[in-house]
Amino acid sequence: MNQPYDHPDMPKQWMEGMVPTMNDKGYMFEVLDHIAEEFIEYSGSSGKPALEVGCAYGIATIAALKNGAEITACDMEQRHLDVLRERAPASLRDKLTTRVGKLPDIDLPENTFGSLLCSRVLHFLYGRDVDQSVANMFRWLQPGGRLFLVADTPYGIWRNFIPIFEERVANGERWPGEMEKPVRYLPFEGRNEDGGPPVMNLLCPDQLIRTAEEAGFMVERAEFIDRPDFRPPGRMDGRENCGLVAVKPV
Ligand SMILES: C[S@@+](CC[C@H](N)C(=O)[O-])C[C@H]1O[C@@H](n2cnc3c(N)ncnc32)[C@H](O)[C@@H]1O
Numbered sequence: 001m002n003q004p005y006d007h008p009d010m011p012k013q014w015m016e017g018m019v020p021t022m023n024d025k026g027y028m029f030e031v032l033d034h035i036a037e038e039f040i041e042y043s044g045s046s047g048k049p050a051l052e053v054g055c056a057y058g059i060a061t062i063a064a065l066k067n068g069a070e071i072t073a074c075d076m077e078q079r080h081l082d083v084l085r086e087r088a089p090a091s092l093r094d095k096l097t098t099r100v101g102k103l104p105d106i107d108l109p110e111n112t113f114g115s116l117l118c119s120r121v122l123h124f125l126y127g128r129d130v131d132q133s134v135a136n137m138f139r140w141l142q143p144g145g146r147l148f149l150v151a152d153t154p155y156g157i158w159r160n161f162i163p164i165f166e167e168r169v170a171n172g173e174r175w176p177g178e179m180e181k182p183v184r185y186l187p188f189e190g191r192n193e194d195g196g197p198p199v200m201n202l203l204c205p206d207q208l209i210r211t212a213e214e215a216g217f218m219v220e221r222a223e224f225i226d227r228p229d230f231r232p233p234g235r236m237d238g239r240e241n242c243g244l245v246a247v248k249p250v
Contacts (some may be wrong), residue, residue, distance in 0.1 A: 005057055007083050017229060021056055023077045024197060026068030028056035031229045035243035035244020036060045037115040039148040043069040052101060052142060058084035061096070070095045072113070074208060076102040104132035110139045119150040120241070123201050127175030131211050132199060138188030138215040141248045147217055149244040151203040153177075156230055156240030158202055161185040166204060208244040217246035 005013070011020040018027040028063040032040070040060060043050035044067030052061045057080055064071050067089060073096060075081055081098040087156075088096050096113055101107060103125060116137055122130050137147055152158065154165040154177060166178030179185060182200035184193045207223035212219050224239040 003118065004087075005083055006086065006208050007079055009079055010083075013141060013232075018127075019057060020042055021077065022079045024075075026120065026197070028059055028230070029120075029227075030059055031227075032060060032063065033119075033150060033152050033225050033241060033243065035116060035245065036063075036119055038245065039115055039146075040067050042071075043067070043117075045073065046114045048065075048137070048142065048145070051108070051113040051116045052174070053106070053116065053118040053137075055076040056080050056086060058087060060117055060119065062088055065089070065092045065095055068118060072097040072099055072108070073107060074099045074101050074108070076100065104129045104136055108140045111142050113141050113145055115146045115148065115149045116141055117150075118149075120244050122149065123152040123177070123203055124197055124199070125201055126199065127178060127201060129178065130175075130203075130207075131214065132207075134211045134215045138217060138248055143248055145248045147244070147246045147248070148214065149208055149246075150199070150225065150241055151208065151243075153204050153242050154202045155218045155224075155238055156236055157187070157223065158182065158185050158200065158226065159236070160187055162203065172220060175201060175207070177204075177207070192222045203242060205244070208242060212244055216248065218249055219246045221245045230246045 036241045039064045050071040052067045053074045055061045061073040061178040078100045088184045154161045165176050178201045183196040209222045222244040223245050225241040228240040
């Protein structure tokens with residue numbers, strides 16, 4: 001059985017399945033999407049080292065470990081990695097390396113990993129840093145290595161931003177989802193507009209495809225992801241997240 005999320009700095013969890021981060025970078029979702037499941041499946045059977053970037057408390061990393069992967073788990077917040085290490089099954093800890101680091105520039109070896117998951121992290125970065133991060137992911141993967149990305153779109157909790165996003169897309173802007181003081185676009189009453197992350201950059205499949213192709217990847221798929229478990233405030237429209245699977249050419 002997994003250990004609880006035990007740390008003196010841990011914010012109180014107010015919604016089942018949503019584990020708050022300790023650095024105001026949203027929540028780790030305990031329900032995995034199909035892109036994370038594909039990463040877990042592949043990394044457990046490929047026989048090649050795996051990498052997760054922005055792992056939080058390691059919901060996907062621990063599942064990959066249990067599935068047979070040898071994995072490096074990376075996050076900008078050391079306290080998240082401390083909780084992850086505690087929660088990892090003791091018998092599998094020798095297959096787990098943790099590394100604190102912040103995208104876009106993390107000190108990781110080139111041509112090393114067979115698979116890489118970065119789930120719901122890129123939308124915290126300005127566009128130029130998204131491009132730089134994905135270019136670095138290309139360097140960290142071995143030839144033939146598989147990239148799995150997931151990001152927030154404007155069609156989930158940030159839906160008050162949809163008109164601005166769609167107008168910017170129509171105007172051909174490169175990063176239509178960049179927004180400062182993002183909390184003002186949440187559809188909740190009484191929100192503190194000065195709270196939350198200072199910037200968000202909502203993404204759709206088109207932006208994921210472009211950044212991956214410009215970095216040199218061959219894109220296999222990019223799609224919207226339905227997250228019926230996201231709440232509040234109730235059912236959204238089936239495009240809450242987007243995901244991409246791509247390969248570094250041999
Ligand atoms: C919203 S949580 C996502 C957690 C998990 N991957 C998931 O999909 O549920 C974002 C995580 O990414 C980390 N993070 C945010 N920006 C980062 C950056 N620039 N570099 C590395 N980690 C980052 C945060 O510390 C946090 O643990």
